Amino acid sequence: MNDEQKSNRISSGVVAAVSAAVIAVSGGVAWLTTQSQKAPITTNPANPNQSIQQQPTQPSNTQQNEKTAQVYWLKPKERNVALVPKSVEVAVTQPNQALERAFQALLEGPSDATDSTTIPKGTKLLGLKVEGDEVHVNLSNSFTSGGGSTSMVARVGQVVYTASSLNPKAKVYIDVDGKPLDVLGGEGVELEQPLTRESFDKNYPL
Numbered sequence: 001m002n003d004e005q006k007s008n009r010i011s012s013g014v015v016a017a018v019s020a021a022v023i024a025v026s027g028g029v030a031w032l033t034t035q036s037q038k039a040p041i042t043t044n045p046a047n048p049n050q051s052i053q054q055q056p057t058q059p060s061n062t063q064q065n066e067k068t069a070q071v072y073w074l075k076p077k078e079r080n081v082a083l084v085p086k087s088v089e090v091a092v093t094q095p096n097q098a099l100e101r102a103f104q105a106l107l108e109g110p111s112d113a114t115d116s117t118t119i120p121k122g123t124k125l126l127g128l129k130v131e132g133d134e135v136h137v138n139l140s141n142s143f144t145s146g147g148g149s150t151s152m153v154a155r156v157g158q159v160v161y162t163a164s165s166l167n168p169k170a171k172v173y174i175d176v177d178g179k180p181l182d183v184l185g186g187e188g189v190e191l192e193q194p195l196t197r198e199s200f201d202k203n204y205p206l
Contacts, residue, residue: 069102070165073115118151
């Protein structure tokens with residue numbers, strides 16, 4: 001074999017070796033890239049020999065919107081009382097959250113000394129449902145305790161106006177322990193439901 005043939009064979013061998021190395025490196029890079037795109041692997045603390053693949057964190061689809069409801073308190077006005085609103089801003093993710101938060105504030109009582117309420121302490125919101133232009137409010141039995149006719153009428157007004165704070169034309173239904181409230185208190189204040197702001201102002205003036 002002459003020197004030229006030997007040289008050609010050596011050159012061919014070198015090229016083949018370099019090509020094999022390039023292919024191996026490329027395959028390794030591709031494998032590392034694939035692995036880096038997968039979720040990280042951690043060790044199970046309870047079993048060090050067992051690996052756990054962590055799932056990628058999914059973005060939250062919950063969107064919060066700011067809504068402003070109003071709580072109605074009582075303030076003296078000449079010889080009677082007036083219903084006065086206080087705004088409550090709520091970050092909501094569900095349809096009824098703004099009204100529910102307003103009623104929670106109403107039943108907790110006023111924080112301002114100039115505001116007052118005739119809703120008895122301990123009254124709880126058992127349920128609140130909005131259907132179209134109707135608002136159904138279910139209160140605990142404590143709502144009917146104590147006070148004369150003026151106190152009864154005033155607390156009904158607080159509920160009606162607070163419940164309709166997002167829709168002033170809403171029809172409000174008041175239940176106590178799941179039953180429609182037709183007569184309120186020992187004075188026998190009769191309620192004609194549904195109640196609206198207009199019907200309340202007309203039939204139950206403060």
